[in-house]
Amino acid sequence: MKFSRRDDSKPENMKVSVQSMNKGNGAVPAPRRLQHSFRRNIKERIIESILFLSALFSVFITFAIVYMLISESMVFFEHVSLREFLTDTQWTPLFDDAHYGILPLISGTVVSSAVALIVALPLGTIIAIYLSEFAPFSVREIAKPFLELLGGIPTVVYGYFALLFVTPLLQSIFPGLPGFSLLSAGLVMGIMIIPYVSSMTEDAMRSVPMHLREGSYATGATRFQTAVKVVVPASLSGIAAAYILGISRAVGETMVVAIAAGMQPNLTWNPAEPAATITTYIVQVSLGDLPHGSLGYQTIFAAGLTLLLITLIFNILGHLLRKYYREVY
């Protein structure tokens, strides 16, 4: 395909080139053109299928998790009745006198999470309200990335901090505190969760439209009144979601408790005692070498299934809260 009249003025030239292109295309026999677009369609289809399969892969992961936990737990529940699992007050699967009561692990999980949440929810919320309603732009620009960095620190490092820094500090205040305790693990876990709670809460509060705040200020309200009476109620669904995320983080947290709370199953509601959580039990078993397929090996899947169910309940709760308390502006 050549331009026949190069010396012409520009618009003219373009017109010619379009014409000659048309001519060129017209010269191609129809079947080949169809073939070309057929090949093009096939390629598009193949690519789309590959992309679809990648997206579907995430569903496959979920199924694999559920299948793996349930299939191994089924074998476990053939040996141990569900009733014993839920009501026995001792968890000693690796002893000669084996007991399989999940309660001690659940009490450890609940106590350590409760301590963490008592720290994380109020502090996270206060920081979020401060950053969203009070802080000047420059403070927010520094504080937000800083909190993000705080959230990025590996949990094993927080565990080290809890065991070798916070526990001695607490022991100097409460002399009777043992070297491993749910209290110090929970406190550090709480600090660790603050960034998650504060950043999600702040996002929710900042999405409240400005005119609601302006209306509040126009009636003479202070920033604090506006925050508490207008912005927080308007962003309640987002705040609830942030809290739920914080809770499921605390429940599933492993390394801080494994390092700082000891790994002895202990049915207690006292945070000053050492105890194991569901997650630390899994870690403890994995550190030793249990033969594949033994009952001890299956206990960690039963414990994992319990943990997954607990977090699933919170996730569903969060989903429902978001759905029912969603404010439409």
Add this chain to the structure above:
Amino acid sequence: MNHEKHLTELRVMIARHRRWDRLFLVTGIIALMIAMLVFFALLIGMIIDGMPRLTSDFFTSFPSRRPEAAGILSAWVGTTLVMLVTAIAAVPLGISAGVYLEEYAPKNLLTEIIEINVTNLAGVPSIIYGLLALGLFVYQLGLGQSILAAGLTLALLILPVVIVATREAIRSIPVSIREGAYALGATKWQTVSDHILPYSSAGILTGVIIGLARAIGETAPIITIGALTFIAFLPASPVQGDFPFLSFEWLMAPFTVMPIQMFNWVSRPEEAFQLNAAAAGLVLVVMTLVMNGLAIYLRYNLRKKIKW
């Protein structure tokens, strides 16, 4: 008379509300300070304990029973190799899934299921991924406690992060770009590969870095697959001197990673080992801080530079 009484009452009320306002301002600053204080206490405590151990020998020695001779050579080599596997597995998969959900997915039940599923996966505790990997990779697929198994486990873990980052980056590209491409006769894939992906690459990169920073510090899933904690040798080198020059033997090698090495040292009673733990923790924190800092910097620059 009555008027003035009302006025004073009003003034008292206003003053009271102002006091509350200031009180909360101070509370907010204190709360933020507590978070900052903890961060610096953690960092400074670790620097004081760990800094004296951070010599070049520490990076070039294997772990040892003698704390003063122990180092993190096998740990950082292991971390690097595991991250390599994680990135190779998670990045293409996550980006393709993100592109599909944002550009291709029809609005139907299946799409909604996939979307809810990705959100839920992000909330699953990491140790559950470890159990999945233990059953699936280690035993059913027979990969054993290898670098490949660990890398794939962490890849599953960060997949939701990469997917969400990709979707957010793509969503910020205006529709007019796509319409422009379609108007010139581009197919969907041409639009995606020539326009959508290049324009969202910085945003996607930010997400990938954040995901990898999270994977570097993950300990629980690696412990769950039963990774050994005492490794005094390196996996076979991927580059070989003779034909075919590339070897994949390292994929199946046993390994240790930084957080596992640190956990191992923390759980020993001897104080000398805990100094090693502080040093290893310092290296780990610097790694994650650098990666997260890079991601924050990228995002900040992105926000400033791009104007559609």
